[in-house]
Amino acid sequence: MKLLFGGWFFLQVGGFIYAQYTKEVYLLMLNSFMLFVGILLFFKDTKGLSAKVTDSSRVLIFGVNEPKLLQVLYLFWISGVLLVEYNSYLPKVIVPILHLSSVVLAMKSGDFFHTRILTASHLMIINAKLLYLYDINYQGFDFARLPDFISVPHVVSFFTYFSLIGCTVTFALLLYSRTRKSQIDPSISNRGALEQPE
Template identity: 40%
Template sequence: MPYLRTNVNKNKNVYYQIITSILFFSLALIYCQGIVSLAQRSIWFELSISVLILIVSIPLFKKTENFSEIMRLIVLETYFNILCLITKLSPIEIPIWSKTIDYCFCFFFFLQITGFITSQIKKKAWFSIPISLALSIAIILWRLNGSGVRITNNNEIQFWGGNAPEFLQIIYLLWLLNILFVEHRSLLPKLTVAIVHIASFIIAYNSNEFFHARILTASHLFIINCVIIYKKQDWGGIYFSSISHFENFKKKRIYYLTLTVSLNVLAILTLISYMV
């Protein structure tokens, strides 16, 4: 009887984990879509989402592990968000304005990529460096094939000739999965962080302003995490949005090594197929 009771409880926990993960993912999709939609509707909504919420939230920030890295990302992505606001208010039809803003976005991507690679070197996350380099090259190729920044009729921001090309978005997804399930595998089996950022990617992928939508939502999610720390294992309960099988990526080397090698190979092949 104790054995049967244990199995019943275990099955209940598995169902609860799956159901809460699906519900949380659904809410994350709705939330991220809401952020992007509000930003497209009014520059004042975008100002509130990207800047005012940050100012209000800073006194409520709680320090956790890798807090300095998260703050670096918030500062850098806030720079990007402010630059997007300036873009929407600027006469970008004037060549000098467009070129200046173009260079400012180039500077952001340079800081973003070098920041990630530097962090990976410091953490000795050697298997993460090839995929980051592949992403860097993809962004450079995108920039070389286009220039200028434009605002669409739907108030979307596009860089360097239009939305980010498909191959770049695919490489970005592979890079993101490596960050979530390899570099930050210590957060597993809790999936709250992975879920919200995958939801953010999906919303960005289905928009016509991939990087604007992705960074706007991602920076907002980082801010929220600094306030309520939804990455903690016991947030919402130990089994809430937590799939036990993902524990293997934390405990068994073969799991995360297989995943990171696979993601690296796919990213490099995607890049090569585009270049060829």
């Protein structure tokens, strides 16, 4: 399960990097690259661990929950994807609200990637039925829409740098936490900033 997920995720992030390159949103490419490296390091840190289901029914794909810093990195990354790369959906904010809610729910769940995959999959199924993704007037013109005084170009500009700065700072903290842990206890140098499940 872990290898399947790892392969799928690396293909997905690689696809985002390629799409961002073709769309010439190069700053978002940096975010995707940082997320790619963060997940690659976590994959390395969990070598030898296998997927498991905890007593509280959490599905831990990597054997442990993903570190909080990796989750925050993902949050900054997805905010850039939703509000910059997919800005053609704006001024409607149904898609960002739903996906950011999915990420926050996953962060609270204790099995981050499993919950994120599950809730995102449900959103795709719901969209196939309701078509909220493509209908600019879904539930009315004013439903889940940016106010008129907030312009789409300003949102795109703000979130380009917000997500880049957030990803960069979080990625630096993630690398620092790995370095600190290996200095404190060299025996866990390959475990990085792993967070044990409850």
